[in-house]
Amino acid sequence: MTTVEAPRATERRQPVKPKPMQEYIEVFGNLPDEKQGRHFRYCPGCGLGIAQSAIVRAWDRIGLDPEKVVTVGGSGCYAVMGSYLTASQAHMGHGRACAMATAIKMSDPELTVITLQGDGDGMAIGAQHFVHAARRNIDITVVIFNNFVYGETGGQHGPTTPRTTMTQTSPYGMVENEFDIVNMALGAGAGYAARTTVFHAQHMVRAIEGAIRHKGFSVVEILQNCHELWGKRNGMPKATDMLAWYRDNSVTSAQAAKLEPEDVLGKFVIGTWTAPDRPEMSEEWQKLVARVQAGEVEPSKGASSKPPALQ
Amino acid sequence: MTTAEQAQSVIRTGNQAAAEGARLARVGVVCFFPIGPSDEVGEHLVEMVNRGQLDARVIDLENERSVINAQITATQSGVRSTFSTNSEGLVFAYQPLIWSPYARVPIVVGVAHRSLEPPTNIQTDDHDTIIFRDSHWIQFYCENAQEVLDTMIQAYWIAERHDIQLPVFVTWPGWEVSHAAMPIEVPSQEQVDEFLPPYELLPGRDLLTLDMEEFYSNASRSGGEGASYIEQRYAIDHTLNVVAKQAITEAHERYVEVVGRGYGGLIESYRTEDAEVILVGLANMATRGRQAADAMREQGKRVGVIKVRTLRPFPSEAIAEAVGDARVVMAFDRNPVHTLFHELRSALYSHPGRPAVLGRVVALAGRNFSSRDAEELVDEAFAAIEDPAAVDELSWRMETVAD
Ligand SMILES: Cc1ncc(C[n+]2csc(CCOP(=O)(O)OP(=O)(O)O)c2C)c(N)n1
Ligand code: SF4
Ligand SMILES: [Mg+2]
Numbered sequence: 025m026t027t028v029e030a031p032r033a034t035e036r037r038q039p040v041k042p043k044p045m046q047e048y049i050e051v052f053g054n055l056p057d058e059k060q061g062r063h064f065r066y067c068p069g070c071g072l073g074i075a076q077s078a079i080v081r082a083w084d085r086i087g088l089d090p091e092k093v094v095t096v097g098g099s100g101c102y103a104v105m106g107s108y109l110t111a112s113q114a115h116m117g118h119g120r121a122c123a124m125a126t127a128i129k130m131s132d133p134e135l136t137v138i139t140l141q142g143d144g145d146g147m148a149i150g151a152q153h154f155v156h157a158a159r160r161n162i163d164i165t166v167v168i169f170n171n172f173v174y175g176e177t178g179g180q181h182g183p184t185t186p187r188t189t190m191t192q193t194s195p196y197g198m199v200e201n202e203f204d205i206v207n208m209a210l211g212a213g214a215g216y217a218a219r220t221t222v223f224h225a226q227h228m229v230r231a232i233e234g235a236i237r238h239k240g241f242s243v244v245e246i247l248q249n250c251h252e253l254w255g256k257r258n259g260m261p262k263a264t265d266m267l268a269w270y271r272d273n274s275v276t277s278a279q280a281a282k283l284e285p286e287d288v289l290g291k292f293v294i295g296t297w298t299a300p301d302r303p304e305m306s307e308e309w310q311k312l313v314a315r316v317q318a319g320e321v322e323p324s325k326g327a328s329s330k331p332p333a334l335q
Numbered sequence: 336m337t338t339a340e341q342a343q344s345v346i347r348t349g350n351q352a353a354a355e356g357a358r359l360a361r362v363g364v365v366c367f368f369p370i371g372p373s374d375e376v377g378e379h380l381v382e383m384v385n386r387g388q389l390d391a392r393v394i395d396l397e398n399e400r401s402v403i404n405a406q407i408t409a410t411q412s413g414v415r416s417t418f419s420t421n422s423e424g425l426v427f428a429y430q431p432l433i434w435s436p437y438a439r440v441p442i443v444v445g446v447a448h449r450s451l452e453p454p455t456n457i458q459t460d461d462h463d464t465i466i467f468r469d470s471h472w473i474q475f476y477c478e479n480a481q482e483v484l485d486t487m488i489q490a491y492w493i494a495e496r497h498d499i500q501l502p503v504f505v506t507w508p509g510w511e512v513s514h515a516a517m518p519i520e521v522p523s524q525e526q527v528d529e530f531l532p533p534y535e536l537l538p539g540r541d542l543l544t545l546d547m548e549e550f551y552s553n554a555s556r557s558g559g560e561g562a563s564y565i566e567q568r569y570a571i572d573h574t575l576n577v578v579a580k581q582a583i584t585e586a587h588e589r590y591v592e593v594v595g596r597g598y599g600g601l602i603e604s605y606r607t608e609d610a611e612v613i614l615v616g617l618a619n620m621a622t623r624g625r626q627a628a629d630a631m632r633e634q635g636k637r638v639g640v641i642k643v644r645t646l647r648p649f650p651s652e653a654i655a656e657a658v659g660d661a662r663v664v665m666a667f668d669r670n671p672v673h674t675l676f677h678e679l680r681s682a683l684y685s686h687p688g689r690p691a692v693l694g695r696v697v698a699l700a701g702r703n704f705s706s707r708d709a710e711e712l713v714d715e716a717f718a719a720i721e722d723p724a725a726v727d728e729l730s731w732r733m734e735t736v737a738d
Contacts, residue, residue, distance in 0.1 A: 117426075117427070117452065149398035177369035177371055177374055178371075178378075180374070
């Protein structure tokens with residue numbers, strides 16, 4: 025089912041624009057007076073800043089109208105990101121983004137709906153919504169900032185903390201296994217899943233762009249440095265330590281395909297994985313409503329109706 | 336050396352005190368999911384486990400709902416457990432939290448209060464547990480770190496008594512108590528062991544040895560020992576409002592005997608004997624009340640304070656007795672649904688000489704509420720003695736005067 029795609033050469037040659045920020049990020053000069061002087065709430069060097077600029081670069085490459093974009097967030101360090109962007113923002117309790125995003129897409133399929141979620145938000149308390157949104161193949165893009173911990177609450181371990189690594193609540197090393205977000209997404213029904221890191225900034229832009237362009241449920245896992253809470257406990261106290269670590273320990277999916285499995289162990293495999301198209305939920309509903317209203321289909325008559333042929 | 340001599344004087348925050356309380360209660364399971372400002376309680380306990388100071392398993396799951404389910408199961412299989420959370424965490428875990436009183440599972444949950452969302456905030460008020468008022472939980476509101484520690488230990492004794500079997504919230508203000516350090520006395524393990532026996536399941540309630548078919552068909556589905564739904568609910572209501580009141584008072588008296596420290600039981604009264612105006616508050620709203628009462632008494636105004644320790648069961652009788660001949664009773668309600676105001680009104684409706692009951696919503700989401708603010712409210716209470724119509728029965732205090 026899963027196909028492995030190498031980054032295309034033409035794409036690699038095409039540099040991303042240097043400054044799409046003006047249009048998409050509020051803090052760069054186009055803030056209303058009362059918001060002037062506001063600055064990012066992320067720690068200095070936090071990978072969330074790099075990820076944020078990759079997101080707006082991807083928007084710029086597609087030429088999205090910020091009026092037609094809605095970001096949906098939850099709770100965590102990343103949760104302020106939506107408020108820095110010029111697109112509309114919806115916000116609810118911790119972990120609820122995929123449920124909200126589903127509703128937004130269903131009510132206005134013209135919108136580009138993107139969830140911005142932490143690894144804790146998406147994979148722990150919100151995992152249920154994530155897998156069901158994937159199963160429905162609703163046309164939303166889920167961006168997961170994976171910093172391996174619950175950052176905002178102080179760096180406790182979560183379901184994405186790599187086994188044996190140290191956190192506030194696993195001072196002797198994490199005992200549990202972590203989720204593979206890409207496999208989980210594909211297994212649940214996503215048609216597009218990508219993994220990238222904050223070191224691979226250009227790859228990250230393309231991964232997000234591909235996800236937004238994909239018709240159906242798409243996921244981008246961004247491995248993000250939280251040097252403050254995770255790095256410091258794992259011998260990488262500076263942002264640059266973690267960036268170098270991502271640089272030195274990542275292989276592309278194309279490279280990984282050529283390596284022996286044991287050589288891939290412990291590496292971050294970055295790339296994009298796609299699955300054959302499945303019907304997309306908001307479109308299927310629109311089609312069904314049109315057919316019912318046109319009198320083309322009848323509701324089931326209970327026990328006497330024949331089972332539909334499975335397609 | 337007597338056991339009392341082994342008690343230690345140390346500096347602790349409210350969250351650390353809660354962890355000490357759970358440790359001394361010899362919890363066997365520490366449950367965890369992070370949310371500020373409560374998560375430190377669990378973190379301290381995990382540290383104690385790691386250092387070998389506490390013999391417990393740590394259960395750390397993916398959200399509060401899973402965690403409370405685990406706590407219920409641990410308790411149903413005979414192991415004392417602890418968990419602390421608040422606001423969004425409590426709301427998220429509503430389903431198992433409501434399950435626990437009606438399945439008679441005596442869990443104890445600590446709460447360093449945090450205001451409910453939206454809007455997003457990490458400030459403090461009581462609303463997050465007030466919303467559980469109508470669910471047969473026993474609810475303690477603590478004023479400072481010392482009271483948190485002592486109440487935590489008493490909570491297990493009360494919850495687990497075979498004639499109670501109800502869950503207990505032990506709560507304290509976020510930040511103001513959770514993160515403020517003060518000198519506290521930590522009782523010795525011997526003292527606590529003398530007060531608190533090991534947890535013993537009600538005979539026939541052990542989840543691990545129970546005939547599961549029997550359990551699900553009787554206890555869980557149709558209501559235990561053949562009783563019907565209404566009889567069960569009646570038993571729970573009676574247990575909370577009659578039996579638990581006695582048990583809380585008894586727990587308090589026994590704790591004073593063994594450890595030598597107490598807070599009056601269901602309520603703690605301050606200078607109420609001859610008071611014309613009585614201020615009523617939970618937790619550190621009573622601190623403000625006492626400061627205001629002292630200041631007003633210097634001006635010759637007779638003001639007293641009642642600290643309500645348990646919102647459920649609501650100590651109506653004890654309050655009525657302490658109110659005596661007072662003319663005005665004023666609630667300092669640190670929640671947007673003015674619960675204390677309404678509770679006091681019904682509690683005092685048939686009180687001889689029925690005093691005027693006023694409600695003041697204060698200090699929501701950590702908004703400053705100084706003793707000067709409290710004094711201004713007391714002035715309003717005295718104005719109500721002169722002319723009840725001139726004063727709002729219920730109002731919100733939003734502005735603040737510096738101390
Ligand atoms: C129901 C609920 N439980 C707990 C919390 C406390 N909380 C706030 S942020 C957070 C974790 C955030 O982790 P993640 O989603 O990975 O984002 P990060 O801070 O790492 O960017 C938690 C547990 C909450 N807001 N709501
Ligand atoms: S705590 Fe970590 S994830 Fe949060 S802003 Fe700081 S570096 Fe970033
Ligand atoms: Mg995270």
